[in-house]
Amino acid sequence: xxxxxxxxxxxxxxxxxxxxxxxxxxxxxxxxxxxxxxxxxxxxxxxxxxxxxxxxxxxxxxxxxxxxxxxxxxxxxxxxxxxxxxxxxxxxxxxxxxxxxxxxxxxxxxxxxxxxxxxxxxxxxxxxxxxxxxxxxxxxxxxxxxxxxxxxxxxxxxxxxxxxxxxxxxxxxxxxxxxxxxxxxxxxxxxxxxxxxxxxxxxxxxxxxxxxxxxxxxxxxxxxxxxxxxxxxxxxxxxxxxxxxxxxxxxxxxxxxxxxxxxxxxxxxxxxxxxxxxxxxxxxxxxxxxxxxxxxxxxxxxxxxxxxxxxxxxxxxxxxxxxxxxxxxxxxxxxxxxxxxxxxxxxxxxxxxxxxxxxxxxxxxxxxxxxxxxxxxxxxxxxxxxxxxxxxxxxxxxxxxxxxxxxxxxxxxxxxxxxxxxxxxxxxxxxxxxxxxxxxxxxxxxxxxxxxxxxxxxxxx
Amino acid sequence: xxxxxxxxxxxxxxxxxxxxxxxxxxxxxxxxxxxxxxxxxxxxxxxxxxxxxxxxxxxxxxxxxxxxxxxxxxxxxxxxxxxxxxxxxxxxxxxxxxxxxxxxxxxxxxxxxxxxxxxxxxxxxxxxxxxxxxxxxxxxxxxxxxxxxxxxxxxxxxxxxxxxxxxxxxxxxxxxxxxxxxxxxxx
Numbered sequence: 001x002x003x004x005x006x007x008x009x010x011x012x013x014x015x016x017x018x019x020x021x022x023x024x025x026x027x028x029x030x031x032x033x034x035x036x037x038x039x040x041x042x043x044x045x046x047x048x049x050x051x052x053x054x055x056x057x058x059x060x061x062x063x064x065x066x067x068x069x070x071x072x073x074x075x076x077x078x079x080x081x082x083x084x085x086x087x088x089x090x091x092x093x094x095x096x097x098x099x100x101x102x103x104x105x106x107x108x109x110x111x112x113x114x115x116x117x118x119x120x121x122x123x124x125x126x127x128x129x130x131x132x133x134x135x136x137x138x139x140x141x142x143x144x145x146x147x148x149x150x151x152x153x154x155x156x157x158x159x160x161x162x163x164x165x166x167x168x169x170x171x172x173x174x175x176x177x178x179x180x181x182x183x184x185x186x187x188x189x190x191x192x193x194x195x196x197x198x199x200x201x202x203x204x205x206x207x208x209x210x211x212x213x214x215x216x217x218x219x220x221x222x223x224x225x226x227x228x229x230x231x232x233x234x235x236x237x238x239x240x241x242x243x244x245x246x247x248x249x250x251x252x253x254x255x256x257x258x259x260x261x262x263x264x265x266x267x268x269x270x271x272x273x274x275x276x277x278x279x280x281x282x283x284x285x286x287x288x289x290x291x292x293x294x295x296x297x298x299x300x301x302x303x304x305x306x307x308x309x310x311x312x313x314x315x316x317x318x319x320x321x322x323x324x325x326x327x328x329x330x331x332x333x334x335x336x337x338x339x340x341x342x343x344x345x346x347x348x349x350x351x352x353x354x355x356x357x358x359x360x361x362x363x364x365x366x367x368x369x370x371x372x373x374x375x376x377x378x379x380x381x382x383x384x385x386x387x388x389x390x391x392x393x394x395x396x397x398x399x400x401x402x403x404x405x406x407x408x409x410x411x412x413x414x415x416x417x418x419x420x421x422x423x424x425x426x427x428x429x430x431x432x433x434x435x436x437x438x439x440x441x442x443x444x445x446x447x448x449x450x451x452x453x454x455x456x457x458x459x460x461x
Numbered sequence: 462x463x464x465x466x467x468x469x470x471x472x473x474x475x476x477x478x479x480x481x482x483x484x485x486x487x488x489x490x491x492x493x494x495x496x497x498x499x500x501x502x503x504x505x506x507x508x509x510x511x512x513x514x515x516x517x518x519x520x521x522x523x524x525x526x527x528x529x530x531x532x533x534x535x536x537x538x539x540x541x542x543x544x545x546x547x548x549x550x551x552x553x554x555x556x557x558x559x560x561x562x563x564x565x566x567x568x569x570x571x572x573x574x575x576x577x578x579x580x581x582x583x584x585x586x587x588x589x590x591x592x593x594x595x596x597x598x599x600x601x602x603x604x605x606x607x608x609x610x611x612x613x614x615x616x617x618x619x620x621x622x623x624x625x626x627x628x629x630x631x632x633x634x635x636x637x638x639x640x641x642x643x644x645x646x647x648x
Contacts (some may be wrong), residue, residue, distance in 0.1 A: 015633045016626060018608060023642030031474050031533065033494035044620070047630075053645040059492065075492035103601060114643045126532040126556060140556055142534040144563035144619070152623045153639075156632060158606060190479055191526040191552055224529065226555050245643035253641075286480050288529075309478045309524065316477075406531075408488045411584050427483040429506055 002263035005231055006162050006197045009137040009260070013120045019154050023119040026105045027054035027092065027146070029083040030408070031124030033260025035147035036086040047153045049091040053114065056096045057104045058408045061372050062398035076409065090150070103374020103400045106130040106342040110214065111376055117232035117257040122149055127342045127424065129220040133213035134240070135232030135260050137197070140221060159267035160197045160226040167202035169277030176352070176455045177212035178344060178422070178441035180204075181219040182282040184274060186292040193225030196270065199262060200230050204276050210239045211348040218343045219424050220291040221275045231261035283329045283454055284326075284426045284439040286317035291426075293329060295444065295456050301325035309352045320415075320428055321436050330454050332438070336419035337368035337449035338431070339395075339442055341405035344422035345373030347380050349442040353390045353422075356446035356457070362394035363452030369396040369411070371403040395449065409431045420448040462565045464616035468547040469586040470519035472579060480523060481530035482557065486539045493608055499535055500542030517544035520587065522580050524550060524575075528557025537564045547587045549594065551576055562609045563619065569594060575601045 003011070003094065013020045016065065025048075031037040032054070039045070046052060056068065059076040068084055071077035080097060087094040097103040101108060106127055109115040117135035122128060124146040131138035149155055171180060185192070198220055205213065213230045220228030237254050240246050247253040280294035291314070302314035302325065318325065323332070339345070339353050350372065362368045370390050372378035378400055381387055387397045404411040405423035413419055413435025422445050440448065447457045464578075490502040500517075507513045521540065527550040528536060538558045540548065547567040561568040567589055571579070575594070579585050582596035589610060594601050612619065623630075633639060 012638060016629050019623065019626070019629075021630070021633055023637060023639070024645075030491050034496045034534075037494070037496075038620075042620070044624075050644050050646040051642055053648075074491075079492050079494060088564050091646075093648065112648060114645065116643065119642050124489050124532060126530065140532045142532050142537075142556060142560035142563065144534060144560065148620050148623065151620045152630060154606075154623055156619060164568075190529060191554075194526075194552065194555060221530075221556075224526065224554060243643070244648050247641075247643075256641075407484075408491060422584065425481075425483070425530060427481045429487055430483050433487070433506060 002266035004162050004262045004266045004268060005135060005199055005229055006258055007135060007266070009120065010159060011120070015154055018156055018158060020120060020157050022122050022149050022153055022155055023051060024114055024121045025120065025149050026054040026109055026123035026299055027052060028058060028105045028125065029056050029079045030058045031143045032086065032146055033079065033082050034143050035150060036090065038147040039090070039150060039263055046090040051153060052092045052150065052221040054083060054087050054092055054094040055102055055105050055108055056083060058402045058406065060097050060401040061410050062401045062403045064399045065097060068096055073410070080303045087162045100241050100375050103345065103376065104342045104345065104402055106218065107345060107373035107377065108196060110134065110239070110373055111247040113240050116240055118260050122155060126221045128216050129228040130218040130342055132217040132220070132227055132229040133210060134236050135230060135257065137227055137229065139227055161195055162272040163198045164268045165198060165200050165272045165274060166299035167204045167276040168276050169275055170204055171276055171279065172233065172458070174443060175279055176441040176443060177208060177215040177282055179279055179282045180276060180293045181216045182208055182284065182289065182439060183218065183279045185223045185290050187274065188223055188272065190222065190288050190290040191224040193220060193223040195230065196225055198225040200228065205230055206233060207287050209348055210235055211346045214346070215343055219289065222424060232257050270457045281441065281444050281457055283444070285321065285323060285329065286314065287320055287426055287428050289424065289426060289439060291317055295329050295331055295454055296445055299323045299325050299327045299329065330456065332418070333453050334366055334420050334448055335417040336413060337445050338404040338419055338423065339369070339420040339445050340371030340373065340403050341423035342373065344442050345371060346378065347377050349422065350377070350381050350386055353355060353442040353446040354386045356443050357389055357393045357450065360393060360450045362449045365452045366449050368394065368449040369404070371398040372400050374400045406430060420445045420454065462616045462618065465546065465565050465567060465613050467586065467588050468519050468567060471516065471522045471584050472522050473516045473518045474522045474580045475513065475515065476524055476580070478524040479526045479529055481535040482528055482533050483530055485528065485536040486533065489645055491533060491535055496538055497542065499539035501613050503539040503543045519544065519546045520585055521545045521548045522576060523548055525552045529554040532556045534560045537561050537566050541566050549576060549579060562613065565613065565616065567613060568605045571601055571603055
């Protein structure tokens, strides 16, 4: 019987009904301390430290602080130091603050070649779906499940349903994978993919870079999806080749991986088709990623929504965002710009953002920062001179971490500040209490920084 | 986890859709390394600003897609610590739902109409074994995975159960498929 990519990975990892084996467990400081403590209380060990790896990302300052013990915020310092101690006690390898391999957990996994086709990957973080870009089954888990995987290397999991989102046509000029996924969530809703492992497909997806694929899979959770996946192909194999964790017998691995893509005629529980050619650069206006319009559009009028719950949600969102219905998105003035996060902080993202600058400077009214996703991305960008391009234009050039995506470190919005952000969530208070977030692509964010408001980058030169 | 069979009492209503876990427990409270003490910070910004009032009753009635966003289990710990023992909603985000079941917070999925009726009644009785919710005005049935129900009813420790299946995990590893992944300790 023809199988989907998901079916193949799932079936190959079923230890028993409802119990799947995990090949790679990524750990960070925020969702792991209670899990390690649980092991300690029960006298349990980590079953496979050789399939587990940790880094510090959520809490770390991006000011170049070189070691955990020097983090000024006491609670953050304790949490990162706790991770270091736990890893030492349980034998788990860690790239903490100061390591040349430290970075956002979803950036360093692929960067080290740990993320490979056909694997099952888990992490106590909802953006774990990122790793599905390599044709892996990557599942976000909670802290109790982190503890369970540490102790057993298995995850209790009901088989999710499958969904395929097929894109027809091509992306227009200056329309990026970020716009594609924002438009997809806008169309399907924040719960539209709930309960499903989602495969993104179509010629357009196959033509994307690995970084673009990661951006799309990353935001699957914003559509409620259990996992996002893309069939592995030559681009995937070339990414993994020669990275530190690539398989020793690489050609044999590639042969195996070539058997992973969904078979002709395999069935999905749900299929969706989206016309990619109709997608424009997108900007969110509200407080969920599904509240999104094209940049040429305007803030919608809640009165136009049929369902009372949707109307109330839109009204509350507009009140929080301090926006009036009908305001053209391009006229919304900005205070801050953030380029970074597990969605858009890889070298390709930074190159795209830098390409928009072309000798211009950040608008006087805007404070803009660029935060590479990992120490390696930072070094690579600096070797290309991107840091100089950004600095010369008035952007702050920071050290690696989750930074202003979630405001758990000193990079936060002040009350009432409005930010164009390449991150993944525009929830109330996400980037700082009272902060207002508009999600955009790296190119759109860079252009917005230079102009002080959103611009249609297709017409902007 | 303590066994949970029946939850009975007043219902607190939070009539909003897409309530994300950033609202349930804002990020500044995720720096603790303990599981306890999160109740004081439940819906911190919304409660402090007077946007909502939430009685610490046994049952919370919420809107669709409750618990979306971040996988932070701290959201469930905060709800439990605050006093909630069951949450009823038309739909939950997947990770949040699972996190509830690991902490004895019973997630109950009911359609919008039943949710409205329960909100109106103000009190309810959730019976996990029977899979029913009783309230003044009716009784409705809800679906829950048999395995999850069994673990809730008996307060079972997931890890203990899986460790008892160590032979199956050993066999899986011996069969060789587990050798294909990367080795993190040799980087």
